[in-house]
Amino acid sequence: MDSNDTFPEELMQELAARGAVPKPRWQFLLSRSVIWLLALASVVVGGVAFAIAEFVFFDNDGIAKLQGSSIQDIAQSIPFVWLAITAFFAVVAYYGLRRTRRGYRYATTTLVLIVVVLSLALGVLLNYFDFGQRIYEYVGHQIPLSAVFTGSTDGLN
Amino acid sequence: MNERVSDQELVKAALIHREEFAALVARYDVRILRYVTRLGSLDPDTAKDVLQETFIKAYLHLNDYDPSLPFSAWIYRIAHNETVTHFRRQKNRPRPVENEDDLKVFDEIADDLDIEHESNTTINRAAVRAALDALDFKYRDVLLLRFFEEKSYDEISDILELPRGTVAVYLNRAKAKLKEQLKRYDEHT
Numbered sequence: 001m002d003s004n005d006t007f008p009e010e011l012m013q014e015l016a017a018r019g020a021v022p023k024p025r026w027q028f029l030l031s032r033s034v035i036w037l038l039a040l041a042s043v044v045v046g047g048v049a050f051a052i053a054e055f056v057f058f059d060n061d062g063i064a065k066l067q068g069s070s071i072q073d074i075a076q077s078i079p080f081v082w083l084a085i086t087a088f089f090a091v092v093a094y095y096g097l098r099r100t101r102r103g104y105r106y107a108t109t110t111l112v113l114i115v116v117v118l119s120l121a122l123g124v125l126l127n128y129f130d131f132g133q134r135i136y137e138y139v140g141h142q143i144p145l146s147a148v149f150t151g152s153t154d155g156l157n
Numbered sequence: 158m159n160e161r162v163s164d165q166e167l168v169k170a171a172l173i174h175r176e177e178f179a180a181l182v183a184r185y186d187v188r189i190l191r192y193v194t195r196l197g198s199l200d201p202d203t204a205k206d207v208l209q210e211t212f213i214k215a216y217l218h219l220n221d222y223d224p225s226l227p228f229s230a231w232i233y234r235i236a237h238n239e240t241v242t243h244f245r246r247q248k249n250r251p252r253p254v255e256n257e258d259d260l261k262v263f264d265e266i267a268d269d270l271d272i273e274h275e276s277n278t279t280i281n282r283a284a285v286r287a288a289l290d291a292l293d294f295k296y297r298d299v300l301l302l303r304f305f306e307e308k309s310y311d312e313i314s315d316i317l318e319l320p321r322g323t324v325a326v327y328l329n330r331a332k333a334k335l336k337e338q339l340k341r342y343d344e345h346t
Contacts, residue, residue, distance in 0.1 A: 007190075007205075008182040011212050015175060020213060022172060025220040101223060104318035 032101060039096025043115060046089035047122025048135060053082035054123055055132030086123070090115045164228030172219055182212050185229070188306070189236045195301050196240045207243050211236045230315035233306070237298070237316060266304050266335070288338030296331035303328060 056079040093115045097103045103111070126132060164184070170177035189211060194204045215222075215235050222231055266285050289297055302308045302316060310328075314321045 005186075007186045007208070008179040011182050011186075011209060012176065012179050014209065015178070015213065015216060018213070020216055021175075022219040023217055023221075028218075028221040105314065105320055107320045107322055 035096055035099050039093045039100070042089040042093035042096060043118050043122065046086045046093060046115075046119035047126060048131070049082050049085040049089065050119055050123025051126035051132030052136045052139075053079040053086060053132075054127045055130075055136055056082060059133075086119060090119055093119070165224045168219060168222055168224070168228065171216070175216075178212075178216055178219075181215075181228070185232050186212070189232060192233065192301070192306055193236055193240050195305055196237070196298065197244065203243070207236070207239050210243075211239045214239065226315055227312065230312050233302070233308075233312075233316040234318065266300070269304070269332070284339050284342040285335070287342060288335045291338050292331060292334055296327060296334060299324060299327045300331050300335070 057077060090112070094108075094111050097106075097111050097115065106114075123132070162180075164181065167177060167181045167184075171181060186208065190204060190208045193207045193211070194201070211232070215232055218235075222228065289300065292300070298317065299313060302313045308316065310321050310324050313319075313324045313328075317324065319327070
């Protein structure tokens with residue numbers, strides 16, 4: 001259906017009256033780049049947090065504790081705070097990806113799965129190079145109360 | 158402007174010469190006005206204001222248009238957002254407005270829902286209209302786009318920025334709710 005009224009003409013007059021000009025392309029590229037960077041940075045931070053969580057868990061003999069100990073011991077060996085940080089950044093990364101140009105096309109479960117798998121894979125990879133331990137020890141030196149982050153005192157020396 | 162010129166070419170031209178934007182406006186203004194009105198504008202003047210803001214926003218954001226998407230989906234998306242913004246400002250629930258064309262679509266919806274036609278079709282129309290009024294905004298929106306604007310699932314996905322699967326789910330739920338409302342209407346009449 002085509003226009004049959006004077007609206008296009010009126011609109012062009014309004015645009016001229018407002019002195020409207022299209023916003024430059026770089027502004028949109030910048031905002032989209034920021035969203036992508038936010039999403040990727042969140043995956044990286046989530047990966048680092050998971051690397052630390054993994055290090056703390058094994059440093060606390062987590063598997064051994066899981067095999068024959070009380071619920072309290074098991075609970076103490078799980079680095080809840082680092083896992084919570086991993087989850088938090090996974091959520092941020094999800095929202096970042098959702099807001100990319102085509103992010104809306106993917107189902108929530110697909111995006112969540114992508115973010116979680118990427119964060120965990122990155123965490124495992126970083127831990128392979130002892131990155132989790134290094135960051136954990138660095139945080140331990142910087143923040144004496146880092147015991148809070150482990151859920152246990154076993155990993156702190 | 159020649160009808161065979163693609164929307165994408167018109168966008169390119171409008172970025173160089175503002176006057177070329179008029180051809181895009183002329184191509185879509187009637188459809189967008191109809192959509193905005195159906196989505197729930199209170200009166201023709203308000204609908205025209207929303208229409209104007211839609212095209213002004215489109216012009217200002219012309220450099221953000223992704224040519225791999227249909228221009229139609231992009232402009233409907235802006236119109237949808239502008240209408241929602243308008244109602245948020247007014248703090249009113251959108252109220253659908255109908256015209257003669259809509260009455261035919263009410264029949265189509267009734268057909269799609271496999272609802273028995275009564276001899277007096279105006280009863281069905283009134284029932285469908287009442288049931289549509291009672292639906293949540295998001296369900297009414299997908300029904301409007303599917304039945305009134307005749308958009309495909311992919312287009313609705315691009316307009317509402319929802320995954321295609323979610324569009325299908327919303328549409329099925331909307332139909333189910335509509336059918337439920339129509340049953341209630343039948344019971345009460």
